[in-house]
Each structure stands twice: as structure tokens, then as C-alpha cells.
Amino acid sequence: MSTLYVDRKGVTLRLDGGTLVFEEGGSRVATIPLAPLERVVLRGDVTLSAGLLGKLGQAGIGVLVLSGRKGEPALLMQRPHNDARRRVMQWQRSQDNEFRLSVARELLKRKVGSQRRFLLERAQEDLMHRYELRTAAQRMEAAAQSLMEAQTLAALRGAEGAAAQAFFMGFQTLFAPSLHFSGRNRRPPQDPVNAVLSLGYTLLHAEAVLQAHAMGLDPYVGFLHDLDYGRESLACDLVEPHRCGVERLTWRLFRERVLTVDHFSRVQGACMLSKAGRQHFYRNWSAVAEGLRQSLRVSCAALVAAITGETLSVASSEQEGDHGGSERAEGVGGGL
Template sequence: MTTLFIDRKGLMLRVDGAALAFYDEDVRMGTVPLRVLERVCIRGDLQLSASVLGKLGEQGAGVVVLSGRKRAPVLLMPSLRVDARRRLVQFALAAQSDFCLLMARDWVAEKLRGQLACLDKLSAKNETVRRRLQADVEVVVRAAAQVEDVPDGAVLRGLEGVAAAHYFAALAKVLPDSLGFRGRNRRPPRDAFNVVLSLGYTLLHFELVRQIYLTGLDPFVGFYHEPAHGRESLASDLLEPLRPLYDEWAVDLFAEGVMRPEDFSMRGEACMMGKAGRLRFYAAFESAAKGWRPLMYRACMDLLAALGAARGETEGFEPSEMLLLERQDAVADCV
């Protein structure tokens, strides 16, 4: 089965027999067979009729419409035959501490490996930097070695917290003093690097929320992060291994001069990114996100497979394909 992701303005969707057809100013651009669709995600302004929604519903295909700056879903018509089954398994396993710990260990272990890879890359620049980071790196190494033996989520969170403190302390030793970074802070971020971290983590979080909806799971029910009002805990779970990749990219943003200290100013205790900086940041982020999105998709597919394996399920837990309609040539390729 396939998820169709439409991110192009001005298209018109019509039903043409057993296919979904795409038109641009009455010119037919391509079709996709309805029978292969599991869900359709719409992220641009386009036209479609009630008959299209009705036909998708008859085929059991879900429709997700994303709108606004955070691209939060404003309409969800789930493919109940698939989604309901997946979510029931998700809810049941989220109540089992052994399964939650198993998944959490994997995510945290991958995150710590990513942190060590980031620090190793920074240390490789010269021997002086390596010596400055050595003590902090050793703490993260010890934490990574203990992950598989932690008895519960609380201990795992404590271990992750200790590693994070030393990881960010190491980053502070390689970032320019002009950024004023002394460690992780937020709500509000109080220096330029923390502004970039918080903004990027937020954008990645909502990319994961979208991907989780497309997978047919509930983003609010996680396995490592406990349920909290208004928090997509599963997205927070899946974000953990991606953070070091983003951190490394954020360091490079300043090293390469894409972002500069003068792009930021203080308003009370909060550090703010100026308009010129935001324009450069969003352009750079969108370019980098093209490489991160496949990782998010794979994380969701791996989780789906783990859920099915844990409950002995096969039907409805197979990985799905993603079909992206973004440019005119991409649409034409679907004919």
C-alpha cells in the first residue's frame, strides 16, 4: 500500500474511473490507482470535491490535511481497517513496561551513539580540541555502555540526562565564545545556539508528527515519554536519535557563517532570531530536511514492524511506500 503526499499548490484532484487524477489548469498531469492508496496527505492549497473524498473513503484510504505554520493535522479521516488495528496494538504495548523499556533503550542507545559521533567529528579537527573534550566524551561513552542494563525508564532518563549535560558541555567548548553558549537552556532560550536548537527540534518534532499520522499511529501515545497534556509523546520518542544529527548541522551553520551572532538579539532574558537570520535558517533547514525525512520515515516503519512483531501481527503492519507529488515532473511520473 502507498501513502500519497501532495505538496504542490494549484492542483485539482478528480476521480477518473478507478484512479485519482491530477489537473493543473485543466491539463491532466497524471493519475494514481485508488486501489494502492492507504492514505493521502495534503500540504498545499488545491481543489477537490466531495466525490473525491467519498471515493477515497469507499477505498478505505485516509485523508490528512496539514495547515498552518506547525503543519498540525486539521482533518483526519482514518483508514479504519488499518489504522484502528495498528492503534489498538500501539495502546496495548504502551501499557507494557517491558516493551516500553525495550524500545526506549534502543532510542537512547542510538542517540548516545549519535552524540559520540558528533563529538568525534568535532574532536578530529585537532589534538587540542580532542584533549579539551576527552573528559566529557568519556562520560558519554560510559553512559552508552550502561544503557542495555538499566532496569527501568526512570534510570534510563537519569543516565540520558547525565550524558546530555556532558555532551552539551563539550559543544560549549568548541563553539565560539561570541555565541554565549554554556549548555542547554530553553523556555526561553537565552543564547543564539540554543535558539537554533529549540527552533530546529520543534520543526523536526512536527515533521515526525506528520509522519506518524501517515503511518496510522497515534502521535500522543509514546513508549519512552509518558503521556502529557498537548504533547505528542511518540514524536518526542522518535526525535531522540535524530537530535545529534541536527546538533552537528547546527554547529556547522555557525562555523560556515550561515548564521552569525549579529542575527540575534536579547529581549529581556530571551534571545531572539532576527528576520534576516530566519530567512537564511529556514532555507538551510529545508535543504537539510530532505536528508532527514527518509530517516523519519524509516523510524516509523521500524516502529510499526516492532509493534507487529511484538503482538504476532502481520496483516496491516507491513511497511508502506511513500509517493510524493511535489513538482510538475513528479506528477507526470505517476501516469
Template sequence: MSTLYVDRRGAAIDLEGDTIVVRVDGQREGTAPLRVLERVVVRGAAQIGTRLVSRLTERGIGLTLLPGRASAPASVLAPAKGDAALRLAQLELLQDPRRRAALSTDLVRTKLAHQARLLRKAVAAHQKAGLDSTRMIHSIEALDRASAKLSTDMPAQSRDTLRGIEGAAAAAYFAGLTQLFAPDLGFTTRNRRPPRDPVNVCLSLGYTILHHRAVQAIASVGLDASIGFYHDLASGRDSLACDLAETLRPLVDNAAISLFREGTLEVQNFTLSRTACRMSKPARTRFYRAFEDHMAEADISLDRVTKAFVAELRHTSETRRLSDDGRP
């Protein structure tokens, strides 16, 4: 186990020795030793002991809070590593339009490549099974046209131009993605806040969990999650986490495909209304378990990308320092 999910209304979560204990109505419901955990995710109304929160931050174990529709999700992190030079380097990057454009172009290029790869695999499976894949092929063609505008032998694009390319590509991608789910799920487009069909419920929950994994990975290497390069600074926004999670969202999409294809989730596991859709608690338990199986690649990618970003920031800062030292 690397992630502990607690999704019980009224749960009381505390620490006994080096073990997390979950109680509901005073009854012991489960335990998890700290030594096997990388993160804890708590959904809904719950009580969390301060000793536990302190121990989690000491051990570098991320705590994600998903309080529900009334409040925004949050991450509780270990104290910053104190490397102010890294944050200064992030701020320098923020004020360098050329570097921001280059990194942002690479980010969007990578995201489109991952989306196209998912659809290409799906087309191959459909064609092997004798199923129609016309709409997915059209989506791939649109993604390829968008990617051609971001070729490595072309100048980096401005972020406004990138947003236009990314938006058009997203519409094409989701048009193809809808073909991978049964019609009775009602998934015809991406919608959120609140999601209005079972697939979008899974995507929203999965994207949220992925985002907070990115926040925790960023903090673990001493970076500031609020200072990104593609997403602008905004109050309350973890812009760098938004940047890094963008390219990994197709992993969440693939997890959702598997959950419904394999019958882990079915339409009857959801309550539908005219304005919202909700997943039942037993279904959420199955979602968490299966979702973790798909997140290993995301964790590896986040670890690799955050460390590479730190190395790039340090190298650029050192190069600038040497240049300044040698200036007459």
C-alpha cells in the first residue's frame, strides 16, 4: 500500500504509535502503519488528530483533503525545504518570456502526444474487433495537425497561441474519447462543477487526486507549487501543479476507460439528476483501489519531471550568475 483512502462520513482518524487508526462511531474500522504510506486522502466530513497531521508532515507523507462540493480540496505538506534559491529561480523563469514560451510549448506538445497515443491504441483495438473507429481517427488527425504547429523545428509559440491550439485539440480529443464508453453512460463531452454523467464524475475525481499528487511531488523537491510557467499566477492556484498534471491526464482517462470496460463501475453505481451526478460510496471504494493501479506511471513521471525541472533551474541560475560575474 502507498495511498490510504478514508471515505467514511464521521470518521475519526488518529495515531497510535506509528499506526493510523480509523474509527467510526467509536468503533475501530481499520488501521495502516505509517511505514508503508506515501500519502493519505480523506474525503468528506472527518476528524483528523493533530498528532497525526504533525507526524505525517514529519515523515513527508502527503495529506489530501477532499471535503466535498462546499469547499475546495487542499493538501497539507511538510515544511518547505528552505531552498530560497529555487524559488528565486522560479520567479526568474516567470519573468523570462522566451523560456516560458519554450517550456509551455513543450508541455502542450507532450500532452497532445499522450492524448494521441491513447486514441491510437484504442483505434487498433477497435479495428481488431471489427468496430467502427472513424470518429477516433478524425480526432487523431486533428491532434496531429495541432502537434504539427508545435514541431521542434518551429519557434516556440506564445502562451495565448498555445491556449488556442490546446483548446481546439481538447475538443477533438474528447470527441474521440466519448467513443470508448457505452452510450448509456451519457458521456458526450467534458463537463464539470458539477460533473453530469458517470464518466465525468470519474474524470473529475481522478484529475483532482492527480493534481494533489503533483502538489506533493513539487513540494518534496523544494519547489513552490504556486509558481508555474504555462498557467499564470492566481490566488489559490497551484500553477506549477496544474502545469505538470496537464501532461498526465490521459493516464486518468485510461483508468476511467478500464474501470467501465472491466465492470468495476457501472451506470447503476451513480445517482443522476438534471444538474449533477454522484458516485455511490461502495463504488468510490472500488474506484480508489483500481485507480491506484493506474497511477504508478504518474508517480514515476512526476518524480522524474520535478527533479529534472530543479536541475534545469539550478543550471540556468548558475549560468546567469557566471555571466554576471564576468560582465565588465
């Protein structure tokens, strides 16, 4: 187990040697060894000391806190990589428009390719919506060609926007009308599908921040995404090729009725996943997260190599691990 999810009110965490101890009402209720943990996700009324946070940081364990009803994320990171030259070179490279364009194009090419393959896979099985799915895939193929021809970041982003619109046009056909999913919306999500996508994207983004930080990169200095106050632009870049892992998982959770309408409620105008629903989600997320984590590590390593002057590696479809259609495999392998 590399990730620990704590979503329970009234729990106190403390460290006893190399063991994380859970207490309720002064009584020990569970223990988890610290050694295999890479990250801890906290939600709800959980109590832990500053000393424990320090120990987690020293052990290289990141902490993601999802606070409030909407689960707003706050990330506490482990020690950064020791080589500050990487961050200096990253900043220098971020001023090179040609380098930015090459990195951004590669990231978006992988994203669009993964999403398009997913729609074509579904078209083979979903005869009722085959036409809509294939039409969306064709539009994505045209957008992918525009990506390859784009000579500026603005043109690249425009092509990516067209691809995203086409993807969600096809993606929405995969869900029951009772879910009221008609495209991507957020802040807050308005329907169950968007609520699950938002949670998955949040966890994926946190993984990207942790990986970038651990590799000695500054999560705030991106290449596709411009500098923006409070935004971890590099993490936003890194998640792009791996979003389809979240989208595949979301589709499967509703298709297999792991999640249903009954797991959601409306709170202050937002569609919210219940505690029982979150437990189902975390259980299934754990099964696919390691593959996404591995893929992010590879992407970060390739980016470090590119920043420091080595050749930018290019991911083939076989390296992407997409041929099997599994959430765990999606996006694994390849370079940027």
C-alpha cells in the first residue's frame, strides 16, 4: 500500500515508532506501518500533530488535505530534490518559446491520442452510440493534425480546445440520462459524472505536484500553461496526457454501478459525492493510481532530461500502454 486515505470524523493520528496509530475516544482502533507509504490523503475532522507532519515530510511522504464540503485541496510536500540547478534551468527553458512549444505539443498529442483511442474502443462495444463516438473520434483526429501543424502556443491551445470539445461530445453518450451529464463543468460540478471527474483530476494533479517536486522541478513553472498566481502550471502540464485514466475510471464506476445517483447529493448548488461514495471511489482509485503514478514519474524524468539538454523522448502508442484499455495501463511509459 503506497497511499493511505483517511475519511472519518473524530480520528486522531500519531506515530509510534515506525507505525501510524489511529485513535478514537482515546482508544487505539487501527495501525498502519509507515514504511510503505508514499502519500496520505486526509478528509474530514482528522487530528494530527505538527511533529507527525514533520516526520511524514522527512520520510518523503506527501500529505493531501481535502477540506470543507467541496474538498478543496491543500498539499503538504516532502523534502524537495537537492539539485536546485534543475529549477534554474527549468525557468530558463520556460523563456524559450520553441522549447515550450515542443513540450506542449508532445503532452497534448499524447492526451488527444489516448482519449481518441478510448472513444474508438467504446464504439466497438456500444452499437447504440457508435455513430456519435466515431464522429467525435474523427473530429479529434482533425484536431490532432492541427496540433502537429500549430506554430504558436495560442494555436496549439486552440486545437486542444477543439479536441476536448469533441471528446466530451462523445464521452457524454456513455452515461445514462439520469446522470444529467452533458459535458464538462466544475467549480462546482453540477452532476455526478463531473463530481467524480473533479475528484479524480484533483488527486491526479496532486500526484503531478508531488512527482515534480521530488524530481527537483518547480510545480509552478510550466510550458503549456503560462505563469498564473496560485496555479501549479507545470503540474497542469503534466496531468494532460494522463487525464484519460481518470475518464476511463469514471466511465467504469458508473457502467458497473459501483457508483449510482444515490451516492450523490446537492449541497450549496454543487453535486457532492457522499462518504459511502467516496469510499467506493478511493478503493477503485487505488487500483489504477499506481499506473498513473508510474507514468507521471516517467514524464518528469523525460522532462528533466530535456531541460538539462538531452533529447526529448517521444511516446509511441505501445509505450502509452493503451492497447489493453485498462485504467492502470493508460498513459504508462514514453516520454513527455
